[in-house]
Amino acid sequence: MRIATWNINGIKARLPLLLLWLKQESPDIVCLQEIKSVDEAFPRSEIEALGYNLETHGQKSWNGVAILSKLKFDEVHRGLPGDDEDLQARLIEGVFSTEGGVVRVCNIYLPNGNPVDTEKFPYKLRWMDRLIEFVEARLLLEEPFVLLGDFNLIPAGIDAHDPAAWWGDALFRPESLEKWRRLKNLGLTDALRSVSSEPCYTFWDFQTGAWRRDAGIRIDHLMLSPQAADRLDGVTIHRDVRGWDKPSDHVPVEGRFTL
């Protein structure tokens, strides 16, 4: 089974590229972030025509997440528990039945947190505290559980072309990385780092010729419960998509599982 994450930076602007990639790769499950669309306006029909079931958790203008799946959804959950005031659409989870048993796939768009001297940074840290609580409960289920998406976190210096340039940024601040470690230390495996110790990136800024210079960062991750990590066969970063016509600034990252 192939499970992918991709921050598409606007479904309306990215639909042609998404359809092209789905036709070429045909992954079983695709988790999208930054759909920037309300649920009613999401372009369902062309995606469904490719054989995908579709569940969205959108909002107007910003954020928004969606899961595309060739398997039917047994369950869908929307939103991160722990704060009734938080209306930002940043989490959607699906549960699926496979021949090998159940798989739980949780798609997140973790807050960016910049600028760090505004309320955005504490919001990011609080959101991560809520995520840690959520994941703790999920791990008690002892299921294959894949937490994936745009984490807006550079885990280590090797994950940036120029780590010094990110010093003080919310994606690389010590407070952010401490939360990242707390999350990992619950027992999650960083899928990419479990198969490779090479520098590799998932995001290249639109500005300053970042793609041309390969000045990227790795911020899109698949984090695996022990039961999911046991079944991991490989990880692919679809770098080439960054060079396609009208790209997102992020590329798809795919995990392959025996499921």
Next chain:
DNA sequence: ATGCCGGGTACGACCCGA
């Protein structure tokens, strides 16, 4: 480089991203 692209809203600029 507290905004160089690029997407959103909405039709003139401003908000937002990482």
